[in-house]
Amino acid sequence: xxxxxxSLPRADGAGARAARWxxxxxxxxxxxxxxxxxxVMVSTSFKSLDEIRTGSLLSLPRDxxxxxxxxxxxxxxxxADCRGMAPYFLxxxxxxVPAVIISTLFGALNGYALTKWRFRGANLVFxxxxxxxxxxxxxxxxxxxxxLGFLGLAGTAGGLILVHVVYGLAFTxxxxxxxxxxxxDDLVKAxxxxxxxxxxxxxxxxxxxxxxxxxxxIIWQFTQIWNDFLFGASFAAGGAQPVTVALNxxxxxxxxxxxxxxxxxxxxxxxLPTLVVYALAGKYxxxxxxxxxxxx
Amino acid sequence: xxxxxxxxQPAEEKARPAPAGSGFRASAQRHLSKLVVAPSFAAxxxxxxxxxxxxxxxxxxxxxxxxxxxxxGADAYVRLWKLERWYVAIENLLIFGGxxxxxxxxxxxxxxxxxxxxxxxxxxxxTIYLYPMALSFIVxxxxxxxxxxxxxxxxxxxxxxxxxxxxxxxIVQQDTAVYTLVIAxxxxxxxxxxALFLAALRGVDQEIIKAAYLDGASLPRIYWGIVLPSIRPxxxxxxxxxxxxxxxxxxxxxxxxxxxxxxxxxLPATFMYEMTFRRNQIAIGSASALMMLATVVAxxxxxxxxELKGGKRV
Amino acid sequence: MATLSINNxxxxxxxxxxxxxxxxxxxxxxxxxxxxxxxCGKSTLLNMIAGLETISAxxxxxxxxxxxxVHPKDRDIAMVFQSYALxxxxxxxxxxxFSLEMRGLSKAERDEAIGRVAxxxxxxxxxxxxxxxxxxGQRQRVAMGRALVRDPKIFLFDEPLSNLDAKLRVDMRTxxxxxxxxxxxxxxxxxxxxxxxxxxxxxxxxxKEGVVQxxxxxxxxxxxxxxxxxxxxxxxxxxxxxxxxLSAEGDRLGVSVTAKGPSESGPSRFLPLAEAxxxxxxxxxxEVILGVRPEAITCYxxxxxxxxxxxxxxxxxxxxxxPTGADTITYIQLGGQEVVARIKPSDRxxxxxxxxxxxxxxxxxxxxxxxxxxI
Numbered sequence: 001x002x003x004x005x006x007s008l009p010r011a012d013g014a015g016a017r018a019a020r021w022x023x024x025x026x027x028x029x030x031x032x033x034x035x036x037x038x039x040v041m042v043s044t045s046f047k048s049l050d051e052i053r054t055g056s057l058l059s060l061p062r063d064x065x066x067x068x069x070x071x072x073x074x075x076x077x078x079x080a081d082c083r084g085m086a087p088y089f090l091x092x093x094x095x096x097v098p099a100v101i102i103s104t105l106f107g108a109l110n111g112y113a114l115t116k117w118r119f120r121g122a123n124l125v126f127x128x129x130x131x132x133x134x135x136x137x138x139x140x141x142x143x144x145x146x147x148l149g150f151l152g153l154a155g156t157a158g159g160l161i162l163v164h165v166v167y168g169l170a171f172t173x174x175x176x177x178x179x180x181x182x183x184x185d186d187l188v189k190a191x192x193x194x195x196x197x198x199x200x201x202x203x204x205x206x207x208x209x210x211x212x213x214x215x216x217x218i219i220w221q222f223t224q225i226w227n228d229f230l231f232g233a234s235f236a237a238g239g240a241q242p243v244t245v246a247l248n249x250x251x252x253x254x255x256x257x258x259x260x261x262x263x264x265x266x267x268x269x270x271x272l273p274t275l276v277v278y279a280l281a282g283k284y285x286x287x288x289x290x291x292x293x294x295x296x
Numbered sequence: 297x298x299x300x301x302x303x304x305q306p307a308e309e310k311a312r313p314a315p316a317g318s319g320f321r322a323s324a325q326r327h328l329s330k331l332v333v334a335p336s337f338a339a340x341x342x343x344x345x346x347x348x349x350x351x352x353x354x355x356x357x358x359x360x361x362x363x364x365x366x367x368x369g370a371d372a373y374v375r376l377w378k379l380e381r382w383y384v385a386i387e388n389l390l391i392f393g394g395x396x397x398x399x400x401x402x403x404x405x406x407x408x409x410x411x412x413x414x415x416x417x418x419x420x421x422x423t424i425y426l427y428p429m430a431l432s433f434i435v436x437x438x439x440x441x442x443x444x445x446x447x448x449x450x451x452x453x454x455x456x457x458x459x460x461x462x463x464x465x466x467i468v469q470q471d472t473a474v475y476t477l478v479i480a481x482x483x484x485x486x487x488x489x490x491a492l493f494l495a496a497l498r499g500v501d502q503e504i505i506k507a508a509y510l511d512g513a514s515l516p517r518i519y520w521g522i523v524l525p526s527i528r529p530x531x532x533x534x535x536x537x538x539x540x541x542x543x544x545x546x547x548x549x550x551x552x553x554x555x556x557x558x559x560x561x562x563l564p565a566t567f568m569y570e571m572t573f574r575r576n577q578i579a580i581g582s583a584s585a586l587m588m589l590a591t592v593v594a595x596x597x598x599x600x601x602x603e604l605k606g607g608k609r610v
Numbered sequence: 611m612a613t614l615s616i617n618n619x620x621x622x623x624x625x626x627x628x629x630x631x632x633x634x635x636x637x638x639x640x641x642x643x644x645x646x647x648x649x650c651g652k653s654t655l656l657n658m659i660a661g662l663e664t665i666s667a668x669x670x671x672x673x674x675x676x677x678x679x680v681h682p683k684d685r686d687i688a689m690v691f692q693s694y695a696l697x698x699x700x701x702x703x704x705x706x707x708f709s710l711e712m713r714g715l716s717k718a719e720r721d722e723a724i725g726r727v728a729x730x731x732x733x734x735x736x737x738x739x740x741x742x743x744x745x746x747g748q749r750q751r752v753a754m755g756r757a758l759v760r761d762p763k764i765f766l767f768d769e770p771l772s773n774l775d776a777k778l779r780v781d782m783r784t785x786x787x788x789x790x791x792x793x794x795x796x797x798x799x800x801x802x803x804x805x806x807x808x809x810x811x812x813x814x815x816x817x818k819e820g821v822v823q824x825x826x827x828x829x830x831x832x833x834x835x836x837x838x839x840x841x842x843x844x845x846x847x848x849x850x851x852x853x854x855x856l857s858a859e860g861d862r863l864g865v866s867v868t869a870k871g872p873s874e875s876g877p878s879r880f881l882p883l884a885e886a887x888x889x890x891x892x893x894x895x896x897e898v899i900l901g902v903r904p905e906a907i908t909c910y911x912x913x914x915x916x917x918x919x920x921x922x923x924x925x926x927x928x929x930x931x932x933p934t935g936a937d938t939i940t941y942i943q944l945g946g947q948e949v950v951a952r953i954k955p956s957d958r959x960x961x962x963x964x965x966x967x968x969x970x971x972x973x974x975x976x977x978x979x980x981x982x983x984x985i
Contacts, residue, residue, distance in 0.1 A: 027407070030425065040443060110333050110336050128337070131344070134540055136592050137546075139586065142582060143346075227431065271432065274430050278431075282423050
């Protein structure tokens with residue numbers, strides 16, 4: 001991707017130079033605005049309570065203290081449970097890993113079947129699956145709660161895995177379908193003549209070609225499921241709650257002295273996995289975000 | 297707020313039913329294809345469409361704490377539209393949605409155009425503008441809540457600089473709390489709008505730009521008169537995405553205001569949750585959920601339809 | 611090596627009929643070219659032979675065995691795609707050996723076969739590369755190698771050269787011809803390029819809108835086209851179609867071209883035919899179209915014309931000369947109609963002036979103006 005104006009000569013002269021300075025200034029001010037909450041969180045999480053009380057919102061910590069982090073991790077009270085964020089963090093891992101793997105796998109298979117072995121009504125099936133990505137979750141909260149109860153999965157990690165897999169299918173199918181549409185049908189024809197069957201073509205040709213979209217899908221699903229709050233709050237009980245729900249409980253617990261540094265440390269703990277993934281593979285996350293919504 | 301992604305690439309109509317193959321072997325493979333999609337499709341049928349019907353059914357009962365299945369007609373809808381709290385939620389949604397969509401679009405477009413000027417460090421800036429999308433609002437809301445809190449946040453900070461009368465206490469005021477939701481939501485989503493538009497800008501034919509330049513058009517004119525009109529479909533996409541995000545906004549409210557003060561900053565999503573799970577008004581909760589669905593459908597379906605149409609035209 | 615017969619084959623997509631009853635039969639070792647514009651159904655027919663499209667009606671036989679319901683991999687065919695369809699994730703060697711891998715051959719057997727084919731196509735040095743690292747011509751060779759490795763009964767080519775640049779296309783064309791001469795395998799080759807068709811085919815099937823217009827050896831298609839469509843599709847510049855009336859002058863039968871403008875003058879607007887067409891009586895006095903290839907019209911040379919009664923002298927005004935080097939394309943006015951002649955560069959008529967030409971009527975064709983069929 002190159003800049004739209006890259007084919008034009010650069011303007012020069014004093015006016016143009018001033019305009020460029022202004023341009024950078026505006027862009028940097030926006031960067032500050034976007035970064036502000038993160039900076040506040042990080043710097044506050046390393047401050048002591050005293051320093052928070054005396055210092056200001058934006059000041060950097062004088063003495064870096066990791067006390068708040070370790071307290072948030074092991075001792076903070078979520079409701080009556082004072083084991084810190086650690087067990088809830090683990091809950092999230094237990095929910096996220098299988099849900100991401102299963103939904104990605106199904107998405108890949110669906111995308112393959114819907115593009116390379118198109119059957120009558122395949123487009124309708126796809127459209128119906130796709131609609132799921134727009135669904136306001138509120139519409140399914142109550143029946144889902146009932147169904148999970150009926151299946152004996154109410155309040156468990158298993159129940160949340162099921163929920164995330166089902167409502168992730170729309171996205172994973174969309175990603176893989178749109179990716180596979182761009183892979184020439186001739187490859188499948190050639191492989192068919194070469195003697196490969198449905199699953200052989202999938203495993204030997206399509207999957208090895210799917211690495212980029214696989215990364216996009218996994219990162220997307222990971223971010224979505226890790227960040228989920230509504231399903232976690234609705235379907236997970238007490239000890240099985242994911243980290244976002246625990247964080248919300250921690251922050252909104254009003255008993256005792258408000259420990260802002262612990263709140264911020266806990267928030268950082270809950271946000272760190274997705275933040276790290278974003279920092280390492282932001283390119284793929286952005287591709288997930290914009291996938292298909294811009295006509296190419 | 298759960299981040300959703302509506303992209304829809306129209307099916308390639310010209311592509312024939314892919315490698316068909318004659319005889320039973322090939323048709324067996326086509327059946328295999330259906331078989332592979334079947335579990336997902338069945339799950340979607342039950343968990344999306346079945347559940348919508350279930351909720352629809354429940355909304356026509358007088359379920360309170362537990363769902364009951366005796367139909368009583370549109371009673372719940374009548375009661376819903378008599379609730380003052382519902383009107384507050386709807387009004388908030390209109391204010392919130394309108395401002396959120398408008399400001400996000402404006403900021404997103406401006407940033408995209410500015411970033412498109414061969415900026416040094418564009419990659420880093422893009423990363424910064426977009427990171428809010430990667431974080432749960434439950435996480436970043438913790439910081440926002442603090443920043444917006446008059447006694448410890450921005451108000452206090454500015455007063456500390458010597459402006460003793462400075463006031464920024466929207467979050468605790470009944471009639472302004474909803475605007476804090478707008479600030480935070482714009483902060484979260486405008487980077488995404490920027491990414492959408494930047495990608496579209498880079499897809500515009502360079503030859504057109506060169507031609508316009510040779511015709512003597514200034515850069516602002518080129519953008520305003522040629523580039524932006526040529527990426528009109530992206531406005532549509534961005535609008536639809538933002539609009540349905542607005543309807544679904546939930547995390548944001550929970551993390552920032554909890555719907556308060558009182559229920560002054562309720563949105564339909566929090567209203568529904570409150571009615572269904574806290575106030576034992578399952579029928580009303582279901583009715584409100586369906587109103588949300590209807591809103592989303594009203595936004596999405598025409599969009600998808602026009603996208604499909606467009607796909608055929610291309 | 612095999613025979614191929616296609617009997618009354620039809621293909622429908624819903625209510626649209628793309629192939630309307632195709633009958634073709636090939637002897638062992640023949641090189642059939644399916645020639646036609648895009649959308650004529652030639653690729654659909656090829657895909658049906660390959661087993662990638664179902665056959666709506668009729669039957670296809672390879673070596674007398676009906677293959678309508680046979681899976682592609684059991685038809686013993688190999689196909690080279692326009693896009694080459696190389697598996698991007700596999701090395702060249704594995705691409706070539708993939709069909710053998712699917713058939714359960716051992717690694718040693720596969721390597722032996724891959725080596726043999728790679729040597730034949732001179733791509734041994736490319737075996738460890740991925741398709742993305744190859745040039746267009748190299749990809750083309752690998753695609754051929756993938757088809758060759760199994761030693762199939764029939765090769766199917768789907769516009770294999772159309773993604774190459776002009777020069778490479780000519781080189782590869784020659785190579786395909788050599789390869790066919792060497793292996794003697796039956797080939798079905800789809801193209802829209804008349805030169806490829808002429809140079810490669812043992813027989814050409816020219817298709818239009820799902821119907822075979824003519825199925826004959828290249829030279830026959832060129833010299834005796836079955837209808838005006840075929841006549842105009844093959845040959846460049848295209849055949850001249852001269853409107854006239856079939857008439858008799860003495861005992862000679864010929865085509866009268868009516869002069870329309872005052873500038874037309876000359877010894878004869880009556881062009882006597884070298885041989886009488888079938889049912890000449892029926893056509894006498896009727897309007898016909900005389901089809902003459904540009905190279906059948908040359909500058910008048912009394913020495914040559916004297917010994918050949920089929921050469922008819924005409925005097926025409928020259929409008930434009932287009933030298934191409936090897937010969938000069940000349941636009942002349944004949945009976946008010948523009949006619950193209952291909953003359954020697956050494957003959958230099960003057961633009962805008964009349965000159966004498968001779969038409970070799972032994973190479974002329976007559977067409978029915980209503981049906982456009984050959985008379």
